[in-house]
Amino acid sequence: MLIFPAIDIKDGRCVRLQRGNYATAQQVAENALQTAKAFEASGAKWLHMVDLDGAKDAHPVNAPLFFQVVKNTNLKVEVGGGIRRMETIAYYLNGGVSRVILGSAALENHDFAKEAIRTYVEKVAIGIDARNGMVATEGWLNTSSVSYLDFAKEMEQLGAQTLIFTDISRDGMLSGPNIEMLDTLNRSVSCNVIASGGVRNREDIQALRKLGLYGTICGKSLYAGSLTLEDALYAAGGQEDET
Incomplete structure (x- = not known):
């Protein structure tokens, strides 16, 4: 299982939010590049970056x-936040x-999502951010009436290969990932599933690995010190998948 250390950017600063609330933004690192280099030095192959202002x-x-x-760096970087056009x-x-x-664009404009997936295939992931099981949009500021499972299946039908699932209620809270929802999602679609939100320690990584997930994103835990990247990588069983 892959580990994706996270760097979220707001106003040019590395921050973490609680449950997607922009008012809770707390700076967690001085410099994005230095932080990325530290993750790389600890063994990371991938990096998850989010443009909170863009979202x-x-x-x-x-x-x-x-x-x-x-x-x-030599990191493979995935980026989300504010991506609404093919350009x-x-x-x-x-x-x-x-x-x-x-994220929001895929929910609101299936034609755009379809074109993006058809054109770029594995280079496009779909972010599914759920509040009480319903997909949230606009940087998590609004909640739709679409269930996370229905949306996942729709994206699978369009050819999506990778889904990133966040339970907003767990995000930035160090309360543990939503194992039940992640397991249900992973069993319901053939896509690669990346877990996001709530990871706090090595035991959480081990639990996610047992679900057979493709990867998991670690943010608050790495900055708060409840998890080291080395421990996360070890618990995940290495970084064999380089795609």
Whole structure:
């Protein structure tokens, strides 16, 4: 199972939120590039980066920071937040980003999601952020009437290969991942599933690995010190899958 250390950017700073609430933003690192290099030195192969401003404003805001990491590390970087147009996907991928994440846009515009997946295949992941089982949008500021499972199955039908699932109620809370929802999702679709939200320690990583997930994102736990990246990688069983 792959481990994706996370760097979320708001106003150019590395922050973490609680349950997606922008008012709870807390700076957790001084410099995105230095943090990325530290993750790489600890054994990471992938990095999960989110443009929180972009997610709210519906267009890229912090892209230069992402490209700085891409150019100055050997990490494979996946980026989400504010990706609403084919031109934006091309912008990121041409700049060296390995995978882009579509969230609100995929829910609101299936034609866009279909075109993106058809054009870029494995370089496009679908982010499914759920509040009480329903998909949230607009940087988690709004909640739709679409269930996370229905949305996952729709994206699978469009050809999506990778889904990133976040239970918003767990995100940034160090309360443990939603094992039940993740297990249900993983059993319901053939896509690779990446868990996000709530991971706090090595035991959580082991529990997620037992579900047979493709990967898990670790954020708050790494910054708070309840989990080291080395322990996460060990519990995940290594980073064999380089795709």
